[in-house]
Amino acid sequence: MRDDAPNSWESRADRSSLYGFTDLPSVHQRGAVVLTHGEGPYVFDVHGRKYFDANSGLWNMVAGFDHKGLIEAAQAQYARFPGYHAFFGRMSDQTVMLSEKLVEVSPFEKGRVFYTNSGSEANDTMVKILWFLHAAEGKPQRRKILTRVNAYHGVTAVSASMTGKPYNSVFGLPLPGFIHLTCPHYWRNGKEGESEAEFTNRMAAELEATIIKEGPDTIAGFFAEPVMGAGGVITPSKGYFQAVVPILRKYGIPIISDEVICGFGRTGNTWGCETYDFMPDAIISSKNLTAGFFPMGAVILGPELSDRVQAAAEAIEEFPHGFTASGHPVGCAIALKAIDVVMNEGLAENVRKLAPRFEAGMKRLAENPNIGEWRGIGLMGALEAVQDKETKTPFDSKLSVSERIANTCTDLGLICRPLGQAIVLCPPFITTEAQIDEMFETLEKALKKVFAEVA
Numbered sequence: 001m002r003d004d005a006p007n008s009w010e011s012r013a014d015r016s017s018l019y020g021f022t023d024l025p026s027v028h029q030r031g032a033v034v035l036t037h038g039e040g041p042y043v044f045d046v047h048g049r050k051y052f053d054a055n056s057g058l059w060n061m062v063a064g065f066d067h068k069g070l071i072e073a074a075q076a077q078y079a080r081f082p083g084y085h086a087f088f089g090r091m092s093d094q095t096v097m098l099s100e101k102l103v104e105v106s107p108f109e110k111g112r113v114f115y116t117n118s119g120s121e122a123n124d125t126m127v128k129i130l131w132f133l134h135a136a137e138g139k140p141q142r143r144k145i146l147t148r149v150n151a152y153h154g155v156t157a158v159s160a161s162m163t164g165k166p167y168n169s170v171f172g173l174p175l176p177g178f179i180h181l182t183c184p185h186y187w188r189n190g191k192e193g194e195s196e197a198e199f200t201n202r203m204a205a206e207l208e209a210t211i212i213k214e215g216p217d218t219i220a221g222f223f224a225e226p227v228m229g230a231g232g233v234i235t236p237s238k239g240y241f242q243a244v245v246p247i248l249r250k251y252g253i254p255i256i257s258d259e260v261i262c263g264f265g266r267t268g269n270t271w272g273c274e275t276y277d278f279m280p281d282a283i284i285s286s287k288n289l290t291a292g293f294f295p296m297g298a299v300i301l302g303p304e305l306s307d308r309v310q311a312a313a314e315a316i317e318e319f320p321h322g323f324t325a326s327g328h329p330v331g332c333a334i335a336l337k338a339i340d341v342v343m344n345e346g347l348a349e350n351v352r353k354l355a356p357r358f359e360a361g362m363k364r365l366a367e368n369p370n371i372g373e374w375r376g377i378g379l380m381g382a383l384e385a386v387q388d389k390e391t392k393t394p395f396d397s398k399l400s401v402s403e404r405i406a407n408t409c410t411d412l413g414l415i416c417r418p419l420g421q422a423i424v425l426c427p428p429f430i431t432t433e434a435q436i437d438e439m440f441e442t443l444e445k446a447l448k449k450v451f452a453e454v455a
């Protein structure tokens with residue numbers, strides 16, 4: 001529990017931090033968990049307590065917290081060339097090599113890459129690319145962006161407008177022209193008696209009706225996470241992408257796969273669009289891109305968009321966009337190593353190997369009368385707490401059930417994330433079978449304790 005002495009880490013964190021995305025009553029009562037270091041999938045706090053981080057940091061530390069190869073790649077590049085930009089026709093050799101690598105491992109035969117410092121900036125950049133492209137092609141009115149309720153695309157003004165979460169209303173967002181379609185979550189949004197196939201058809205019909213109502217010629221692009229991560233690990237209803245992609249194609253609307261979480265192995269394949277078998281026009285990558293060892297995002301344009309955007313830039317002799325640290329040499333060197341580690345050192349393979357055990361553990365906990373649904377794929381999953389399993393009635397939000405479960409887990413040495421009334425699990429790719437089992441045992445104890453208190 002928290003140490004209230006004025007010079008404690010908890011008090012110092014309180015005095016100096018504007019906590020982001022933090023439940024303030026919990027942090028006031030319990031104190032911030034201030035961390036010093038990590039080992040494999042574990043992190044350690046200032047009191048020497050050890051936690052299994054079942055969220056891989058924030059989805060991204062997939063190779064764990066002390067991966068030697070990644071640390072060495074960073075050290076070597078810092079010693080060689082510790083920083084540069086990618087403006088004015090100059091960039092580091094690492095940047096060139098990473099772009100080649102990203103196109104090579106992408107689903108695209110050819111393409112071009114643009115770098116940012118985060119996933120939010122990568123989505124912002126993609127929107128600007130689409131606005132730039134459509135205007136250059138004589139369609140300046142093509143500016144509206146389609147996403148889904150519960151989508152998470154980031155926090156900058158544009159990417160927050162794409163994010164389909166009610167909390168953005170405190171900022172007066174979304175901006176006009178950002179349209180949120182129904183979240184394709186069959187368990188929660190399916191109607192009484194509606195089959196999953198009927199539900200998927202309804203989602204597709206809503207998309208087409210929205211396009212027609214708004215005017216096909218006013219829409220710049222459609223963005224989707226293959227699996228909605230921060231929306232609560234919402235896997236799409238069966239056949240969703242097969243139903244919506246042809247409609248988007250029919251109206252010439254570019255399809256952007258936001259692979260910030262799914263990319264590089266999380267769903268069991270390199271890309272989430274592979275797992276769900278659709279071909280996007282561009283991919284947004286971040287988080288796993290550097291295994292969390294460097295802040296970096298990338299927009300990967302597929303062949304068609306790449307040619308069109310290049311032609312639009314040639315016409316005005318410049319694409320006027322970039323961040324000071326775009327294509328940072330250390331970030332690129334780390335990303336090159338991270339891709340190699342994930343794809344060639346058994347990490348992606350381990351996700352595929354662990355997935356059935358992970359799913360079995362989720363299913364076992366979902367037998368609890370207060371778990372309404374388990375959902376997930378690969379090594380990402382969520383358990384949805386409900387007061388009544390039959391009617392899917394949630395707990396009174398004042399009970400803060402998921403926060404209590406997560407806090408109880410923290411006390412037991414397990415970090416997991418409350419999201420709405422769900423608990424999210426997405427352990428690092430280096431996790432062992434024994435660690436998976438232990439994670440579920442600890443979570444089960446926490447569920448029993450909290451449900452006994454509230455049910």
Ligand SMILES: *Cc1c(COP(=O)(O)O)cnc(C)c1O
Nearest residue numbers: 118119120152153154229260261
């Ligand atoms: C985390 C996330 C982002 C935003 O990335 P930041 O680096 O936090 O800006 C965008 N899209 C998805 C799908 C994400 O999970």
